[in-house]
Amino acid sequence: MPKRIRDKQAPDASDRLRAAGLRPTRQRLELAGLLFGMGDRHLTAEGLHAEARAAGCKVSLATVYNTLHQFTGAGLLRQVMVDASRSHFDTNTGSHQHFYCEDEGRLIDIPGEAVAVSGVPKPPQGMAVDRVDVVIRLRRA
């Protein structure tokens, strides 16, 4: 019984973590709850940390960084590079692209199938395409 209690928010989260070779600790489960419990999200490390603390989770910033990287490595998150000063993490790991509002620092998903990129030349010898990132930068109209 005690074994199940803390998994109540996401019954399968423990298994998802185990499958990724990560122990389902309190911190990881709580962070997973915040990240995956409410649709697609874009968060920075400090943003998630603040949110966790506000929600009463006792987690250190170091653990937030560790967890974000581990989740990214496990394919549960994707790191988005749009801003020189902070890394953003996207809970939507499917193939899709982004709008980025420069002034607000806000990311908005563009559904995967919508955008098509054509005319990409062959990569240089010995290199293969890993992925194609499209960022549509927006300014106040």
Place this chain on the structure above:
Amino acid sequence: MPKRIRDKQAPDASDRLRAAGLRPTRQRLELAGLLFGMGDRHLTAEGLHAEARAAGCKVSLATVYNTLHQFTGAGLLRQVMVDASRSHFDTNTGSHQHFYCEDEGRLIDIPGEAVAVSGVPKPPQGMAVDRVDVVIRLRRA
């Protein structure tokens, strides 16, 4: 006569700077020489600083940062965001896209007309597209 001597490397560089509201100082002219004197380039601030020092230019890192930002503001450079830890500056300000070799941290231009992006949805109310960035991330094949 002394007035022209230090402009020998780039006869019009002084005027380009003046047109941008920047005084053509020794440092700015020397950096401009390195940046624009040899085709399209991709440089980081520290990279340019190292190159300048190696070429015997006495320039501080602070000035390199200032200059890169001023040149970017003047439309002579473009800032490329591909790497979480460093900013890259591109001397090619025309419309074009990039290959990015993750492991080497190297950028390669893709000519502007080559790549086409289609199917971009209308931006949210009150926002306008500023530009569309495409980064094709490469890994060792």
Place this chain on the structure above:
DNA sequence: CAATAGTTTAGAACAGTTCTAAACAAATAA
């Protein structure tokens, strides 16, 4: 229940970048 292996943490360390205030150089006025 003990032993082991993985995790968390506070705080120090780090890298890249920006800031500060004083020295300096260029442009302008006289």
Place this chain on the structure above:
DNA sequence: TTATTTGTTTAGAACTGTTCTAAACTATTG
């Protein structure tokens, strides 16, 4: 020219986001 104003450079301090460290802790395994 020289004096004055305005813009620029600089060393170093400060700052920010991120990573590292080593000790305490927790989950899992034997």
